[in-house]
Amino acid sequence: MAAPFLPPIAMNALPSSYSFASAPQALLDALAARFDARQLSTALAVREQHGRDEGSISAPPPAAVVFAESTQDVQDTVRLAARHGVPVIAYGAGSSLEGHLLAVRGGISLDVSRMNAVLAIDADDLTVTVQPGITRKQLNEAVRHTGLFFPIDPGADASIGGMAATRASGTNAVRYGTMRDNVLALQVVTASGETIRTGTRARKSSAGYDLTRLMVGSEGTLGIFTEVTLRLYPLPEAVSAAVCSFPSIEAAVRTVIQTIQLGVPIARVELIDANSVRLVNAHSQLTLREEPMLLMEFHGSPAGVQEQAEAVQQIAQDWCGNAFEWATTPEERTRLWTARHNAYFAAVQSRPGCKAISTDTCVPISRLADCLLDSVAEADASGIPYFLVGHVGDGNFHFGYLIDPRQPAERETAEQLNRQLVARALALGGTCTGEHGVGIHKMDFLLDEAGAAAVAMMRAIKQALDPQGILNPGKIFAL
């Protein structure tokens, strides 16, 4: 069996308070007695793949990877880890951005990607129950025949368990809400290896503490999800997508603000800056006008969709937007939205070897222009290449600063831009993270945002539910 730990690969930006523990050999032996080679790996390549995410921070890999195939596998793994006092890090698709999956306190990775079954489709109730490893695209394939869909769509084809764990959202949140609003119930394996159920398939409940909402967004630190019950929605009778180019980012943003304030039930409204349009065009073979752009979608009845689109077109005209260009066929729409979802990858590939440091602030809609425009000016002045996209209907947007990880000065400049942006967002009544979560990377921001007393309350809950601190320790707050 391979040695349980390796020297650090890189320690960029890791809080200095961390000490790296190993998984004791006794646990590895116990896991090997429980799981065969198909379900347990200590191969370096496998461990390294499970010891990183899509973000910019790295750490030594976990000591082993367990591939769970059932709730019982998860329970047994957690129980063994608890017995040996070793951390367990749940792993779905590996697409998190803030260091959520890094084994900063050592331990083992618990990969649930093989637990990707659809357990029950209750089309009449607009609900579905799935295992946590299913990805959002797999889920939508599985329910397509019912005429229903699941709208939450982070950029990556993330796992539903991971999306629940980070309280993810995406382009449809302005109309359909986030994972907070769309997870009805969970089965959770606790730190002691017990299972509990939270919530029911009923649409609302006042039955005690909202454990579902406490678990959603807990980043694997309070429990490991083994079943997730989600809301589904009827596929809209009519869908239309349009792009609209603007002379400035401000004009695009002002259009969005007025649209939201008027209560237009727009399904998606994404901002893409001129440079990102360029990157998307190159990556996805499109010919979008290389100007600040809104990419929109309207859902409803045919008349309702037309009414919404006319209302937004009217507002856009007031801000010198061009006439809407329509994506009329489902294929054209899919092509456009796939290009949008690939914006992150298009940008990263535009600078070979770069890492993207993503920001994720979200502010009240009236503050969106103030928050965004000053940060654009700062980013332009910095000289760091960047892309800018955003779910601006929610007040949420992402800069991606494309840094050369071998140049510490670039990382520091990007982190400084991020700090300035977060400070601005908090001063405007916003949050440091709209949808990516805290992970390792935003722990200081969380303290600034929530205050020491609220973070102390979070720690007290963590301590009560996971007294040994074995569930993904060192995330959200230092532990």
Added chain:
Amino acid sequence: MAAPFLPPIAMNALPSSYSFASAPQALLDALAARFDARQLSTALAVREQHGRDEGSISAPPPAAVVFAESTQDVQDTVRLAARHGVPVIAYGAGSSLEGHLLAVRGGISLDVSRMNAVLAIDADDLTVTVQPGITRKQLNEAVRHTGLFFPIDPGADASIGGMAATRASGTNAVRYGTMRDNVLALQVVTASGETIRTGTRARKSSAGYDLTRLMVGSEGTLGIFTEVTLRLYPLPEAVSAAVCSFPSIEAAVRTVIQTIQLGVPIARVELIDANSVRLVNAHSQLTLREEPMLLMEFHGSPAGVQEQAEAVQQIAQDWCGNAFEWATTPEERTRLWTARHNAYFAAVQSRPGCKAISTDTCVPISRLADCLLDSVAEADASGIPYFLVGHVGDGNFHFGYLIDPRQPAERETAEQLNRQLVARALALGGTCTGEHGVGIHKMDFLLDEAGAAAVAMMRAIKQALDPQGILNPGKIFAL
């Protein structure tokens, strides 16, 4: 100063594990040193008024009532209570139904009704920040000039703090969600008398544990709310309300099920059974057809409202519903909805001296007919007078069994009906409480629904956040 405690008024249905503690004289002296007679009362009438709610259970009154006028008042009261180890029960409008306000472990009542200011209206962001004592009607008066409204409307004119504490909803939840969905941020006084802030005015966030959603529905057991930030909504461009009578409850319910399954964005859809229509007619001088009835409201653009109404009328016709009767003016609509909101009081007044035992089950929409019809048959067979109303678009409905509190057999019959209904709802994937909360009355139901391990997790959180157990102890679970 009055003696701190009194013999029990009545102990009906209280779990036998409770022991009644008093507030020690030392605390009463300390409160008297801090608050003058305008803010502190030990008068029996005042204590009795604060020691009951609208439900059917009674207990000895609290030892004193503090009328808080500021966050500082709340903090000082909690700190003094903590120093003396005495319970504190937050009190808003007194309209809870499950014994939430009863001083089952002694202690003092902390009345926040004077803290009813609107602190900030951010109309551009569709948010408002209020003190907890403001009632939902006061709030809607205060924001009327902005063209916005707050949709959550439990039957009573409850306080916003109390509505947040019980995760309340009402007739608009099918379209606008519940307090879970509409509380963005809180200021909370913790068990140690500290203040924390949870959430921000941003529409979404992944910043750590969702303390806002943990606090919403915690029934005063984890903290006392001193500021509440809420979402507001644009007043719809067009509103139309209609009533539709049906030959049977089943026909009405089937109409609702299909409406929801089709995704019609109906704003309100209430079921009222024939007997309740009779009671409402008598109480509110209306002439509604005394048959099972749906009371509906549609919000949207003029064309959208018409489209929705036509879709539902079509479904209703298939179930032999009558033609819609429209309430065309705002005054007619208000009259109809006021009558609906007064159904509870109309029913209680129909049997002088009676108490209503309210059920509150909520099931997945496809199970609504099964759950409801069997329970109607059981109630009819019991001989206990009852009313039946429901927010059936959510799968939530209320029987109110009208019992003579001097007849223990009637209470037992009603409680048995409630138990049967809850067992049925849980077997169908539902919850024992859609919107009223657990309080004292539903603790056993919560155990059945969530399971011992999930309730143990709730207790662990309570213990971590309120180690002395002074915040409304003995609610949600025995303590």
